[in-house]
Amino acid sequence: MHKWLLIATLALSCIRCVQPTAHLDPAFDLIHSAVAEKKVPGAIGIVAQHGRVLREEAHGHSDVQHLQPMTTRTLCWIASITKPVTAAAAMKLVEDGKLSLDDPVDKYLPRFKDQLAPDGKHYPVTIRQLMSHSSGIQPSPPLRPSFFFEADWYARDIDEIARAIAETPLQFKPGSRVRYSNAAPYVLARIIELRSGMRYDRFVRTQILNPLNMHDTFFAPPRSEAGRMAEVLRREDGRPDSTFFRFDPTWRINMAMPDGGLFSTPADVVKFTQMFVRNDGRVLSKASVQTMLTEQSPGWGLGWALNEDGSFYHTGSSGTLTWGDPQTGVAGALFCQIQDYKTKAHESLKLRHGFRDAVNAVVVGR
Numbered sequence: 069m070h071k072w073l074l075i076a077t078l079a080l081s082c083i084r085c086v087q088p089t090a091h092l093d094p095a096f097d098l099i100h101s102a103v104a105e106k107k108v109p110g111a112i113g114i115v116a117q118h119g120r121v122l123r124e125e126a127h128g129h130s131d132v133q134h135l136q137p138m139t140t141r142t143l144c145w146i147a148s149i150t151k152p153v154t155a156a157a158a159m160k161l162v163e164d165g166k167l168s169l170d171d172p173v174d175k176y177l178p179r180f181k182d183q184l185a186p187d188g189k190h191y192p193v194t195i196r197q198l199m200s201h202s203s204g205i206q207p208s209p210p211l212r213p214s215f216f217f218e219a220d221w222y223a224r225d226i227d228e229i230a231r232a233i234a235e236t237p238l239q240f241k242p243g244s245r246v247r248y249s250n251a252a253p254y255v256l257a258r259i260i261e262l263r264s265g266m267r268y269d270r271f272v273r274t275q276i277l278n279p280l281n282m283h284d285t286f287f288a289p290p291r292s293e294a295g296r297m298a299e300v301l302r303r304e305d306g307r308p309d310s311t312f313f314r315f316d317p318t319w320r321i322n323m324a325m326p327d328g329g330l331f332s333t334p335a336d337v338v339k340f341t342q343m344f345v346r347n348d349g350r351v352l353s354k355a356s357v358q359t360m361l362t363e364q365s366p367g368w369g370l371g372w373a374l375n376e377d378g379s380f381y382h383t384g385s386s387g388t389l390t391w392g393d394p395q396t397g398v399a400g401a402l403f404c405q406i407q408d409y410k411t412k413a414h415e416s417l418k419l420r421h422g423f424r425d426a427v428n429a430v431v432v433g434r
Contacts, residue, residue, distance in 0.1 A: 089115075089123045095426035096125050098419060099402070103128035107415035108387065109301055110138030111404035114334040115427050118397040119342055124335060130298035130405065133311070140335065143289060143296045144403045145313060147328040147384030149337060152360075153276060154253050154326040155199045155371025156340075157268075158260055159356040160275045166263045169196040169359075169370075176259045179234035185241050193242045195259070198252045199371055200364035202245065204238035209251045209327070217313055222323045226268055230258035246365045250327040257326035269324035279351045280339045285332040288321035297331070300386050303408040312407055313386075328384065334401035337390050341399040344372070344380065345392040361394070381424070385409065389420035396431045400424060 092115060099111045110128025114121065130138040161167035172192035174180040185191050185204060197203040210232040213221055233251050240247070257268040264271045269287045277285050289297060297315035315331075323329070343350075347357045360370040361380055367373060372380040381391035387404040402423045404416050 091430045092123050092427065094430070095423050096123065098422050098426060099125065099127050102404075102415065102419045107413075108404040108406050108419060110142075110298070111387075111402060111419065112138060112140055112142060112144070112334045113400070113402045113423055114140075114338055115398065115400045116338050116342060117399075117431065119346060121335070121338075131314070132299070132301065132309075138298065141284075141296060141333060142298050143284065143286075143293060143331050143333060144298045144388065144405050145300055145384070145386045146330050146332050146337060146388045146403070147386040148250075149332075149382050149384045149388055149390055150326065150328045150330040151253055152371030152382055153272060153330065153340065154256060154260075154268075155360060156276050156343075156352060156356075157272045158195065158199065158256055159352055159360065159370070160271075161260065161263050163353050163356055167195060167259070169194065169199075171195050173198065173255055173259070176262050177230060177234065177255065179231060180255075183234055183236070183238055185238040187241070191238070191242050193238075193255075195256065196364055196370070197242050198256045200246075200368045201248050201252070202243050202365040202368070203249060203252050203255075204240045204242045204244075204247075205233060205249050205252045205255065206236055206239055207247065207249055207251065209233065209254055210236060215312075216325065216328070217319070219319070222319060222321050224323050226254055226257045226261065226324070226326065229254040243365075246368065253326040257324075267324070268326060272324075276340070276351065280343060282332070282336045282339055284336045285330055287324040287329050287331075288319075289315065289331050291317040298405040301406045303406055304410045305412055334390075334403050337388075337401050338399050341390045341392045341401065345394050345397060345399045347394065379428075383417075383420065387416040387420070389424065391424050393428070393431075396428075398427065398431050400427055 099113050102108050109132045112126040114124040124140050126138045126140045128138050130136050130142045193203045261268050294317040300313040301309050302312035303309050379393040383389045387406045390401040392399040402420050406416050408416050
């Protein structure tokens with residue numbers, strides 16, 4: 069009996085990974101080719117439609133040095149895909165009446181009353197502007213080293229970073245232009261903590277991740293999951309590949325980076341993306357989802373980048389992408405763990421965009 073149970077379990081696992089969806093072959097062939105040609109060390113792709121996973125595949129290695137295979141259960145650093153998760157958490161407070169999108173930051177963080185723009189004047193930054201890259205807050209968080217995973221940085225807390233940001237000048241008058249900011253989410257996360265009475269990471273866990281059954285998504289991966297973690301390679305023209313990041317299970321992670329600290333799987337992230345595609349009101353209200361997918365500044369909703377056709381997406385500097393299209397019901401993701409944005413070829417970006425375009429070319433519903 070146990071033998072047949074094992075066979076049945078393995079069979080179901082194979083069906084999950086390889087669905088009879090030949091129309092998606094061109095998209096998944098791109099992953100296979102990119103890995104075979106060593107454009108990326110490994111990659112995981114997933115496509116879902118109307119809440120059902122159509123196909124999910126992994127190719128290549130999650131750790132080249134140790135020849136560890138990439139699987140659909142490999143945990144990846146999703147980097148900036150964390151930003152729409154942070155925005156969704158803030159929207160829960162908006163729904164509860166504890167926050168308004170047009171509240172000024174200095175209502176909750178008085179230190180920001182002294183922050184000045186280049187013309188020497190103070191302009192209040194709003195919650196909406198924090199979430200749509202129009203706040204004028206500098207691009208990079210102060211105090212953060214070039215290597216995000218240093219022990220000293222992980223030992224800091226969000227309040228400390230928000231206070232340091234308040235002491236920096238604005239880059240421009242809030243709302244007057246768009247400039248991508250990795251610092252603004254720290255201000256938003258601190259406000260989430262103050263209005264919820266919980267640590268930012270705990271609030272995200274209880275209000276977003278757990279309700280979506282995203283149990284493979286972590287700010288601080290447990291030591292027991294270390295074997296599932298992918299390394300992140302760094303590739304630069306004229307230099308040999310190097311390891312940018314390899315998870316160390318002995319790390320003590322206090323800093324839950326709200327701009328890019330999450331680790332996850334494509335399957336888990338697609339659960340989050342599908343929330344915006346389906347908009348069933350189960351975790352976020354329908355009004356919150358609609359607001360997040362409505363343009364708030366050129367090219368941006370709240371947390372999400374927007375396309376003119378009504379679809380939305382976000383990428384991560386570690387080689388990640390997720391996107392969704394409410395018109396077709398499609399939500400997808402492609403994760404490859406390589407930083408190659410300083411190369412001329414930009415192979416990981418080409419693969420991510422190529423995969424999305426190939427999926428969009430064959431889905432039904434538009």
